[in-house]
Amino acid sequence: MDAVEKKMLQDFWDHHIVSVVREARKLAKKYKANDEIVWLGALLHDVSLTIDRNHHDEKSAKIAYDMLIKEGFDKKTAQIVKNIALRHRCRKYKPQTLEEKIVKMLKEAGIKI
Secondary structure (H helix, E strand, C coil): CCCHHHHHHHHHHHHHHHHHHHHHHHHHHHHHCCCHHHHHHHHHHCCHHHHHCCCCHHHHHHHHHHHHHHHHHHHHHHHHHHHHHHHHHCCCCCCCCCHHHHHHHHHHCCCCC
């Protein structure tokens, strides 16, 4: 990875992911959602963007699920987080749970997702 790629990834982390996580946790508290699920979903919703932008919602969903299982999270938690990543753009799949809707609301509030 060259210096330009490293800078782009750092900017992506600093300006997008950190902002999404911060705002998602505020909304989770306000709406009494599951904070851990919202935190994980916000953290991992765009995990595949560093690899490929095409259909990143679907790719991020799979990567997030696999990562969480590998790290010892239960399948239910991994599936819920997978659904957040899958549904955050509302292309094929619409948000259904409160936690999914929180990440979606960030998009509507102007935080780029």
